[in-house]
Amino acid sequence: MKESTKKNWDDFWDQKSDTKEVYANTDRIRRNLSKHLELDGARILEVGAGTGRDSFYMAQDGAELVLLDYSMNSLKIIRNNLPSVEHISAVGGDAFALPFPDGTFDAVFHQGLLEHFRKGIAEDLLRENIRVLKPGGLLIVDVPQRWHIYTVIKHILIALNAWFAGWEREFSVTELRKLLKDLGLQPVDAYGEWMYPSLVYRTFREAFYKIGVKLPLYPRLLPPVSRLREKIRNGMDGTAVKLNTALSIGVIARK
Secondary structure (H helix, E strand, O other): OOOOOHHHHHHHHHHOOOHHHOOOOOOHHHHHHOOOOOOOOOEEEEEOOOOOHHHHOOHHHOOEEEEEEOOHHHHHHHHHHOOOOOOEEEEEOEOOEOOOOOOOEEEEEEEOOHHHOOHHHHHHHHHHHHHOEEEEEEEEEEEEEOOOHHHHHHHHHHHOOOOOOOOOOOEOHHHHHHHHHHOOOEEEEEEEEOOOOOHHHHHHHHHHHHOOOOOOOOOOOOHHHHHHHHHHHHHOOOOHHHHOOOOEEEEEEEO
16 A cells, blocks of 8 residues: 655655745745734644745744654755744654644644545544644645646556655545544635646646756746736635635634
């Protein structure tokens, strides 16, 4: 049975030590969490932090941020890029045995983590997230959305033992909401994020990189085109169309 292992992630972050060559996740965690939580003074935990940039977006908002990962290569990247603000730290630890007392955090989130665990193990991870949340605290779970060409490509690569993370699954918004409700949480919001730049561009960029041609991380579009694309993306926020066609989805639930 294929699985996502610590070696997969140590190798991945060893190759991606230059964060300028890793696609950012925009500021979607910050944008969506701030609708339901005053970030100034909030204690927030990011589990499986990777580069830590999801938390870095909130570094200027006055939140107290703790970034946890079990990959030493990830922690090196985080510590090399920590913004020069107070109340942000990186911690090595196990997501299934978080080194924090019950009820420590106002919010817990992870992006690109839950999909690497099968059902029973994933539920154990979420229970541990819930344990360290304060009553009334918020959990954000951000995962790949099922109905996307990315899903097809990913499973082909998994079958060929060529997927960078070893193994991965995906979710629908309905499935993710139900999972969190079954664990005793109350979903309060959901969001979707379309891929930018597009999957086609990223695929071509990776192919050219392998033959020694380095394309820019983001394509250079005319300003009017960029503004129009952004207006369309923002205008579709929260709609069923976006939630069911986005690359990534997130559900926010309250303890």
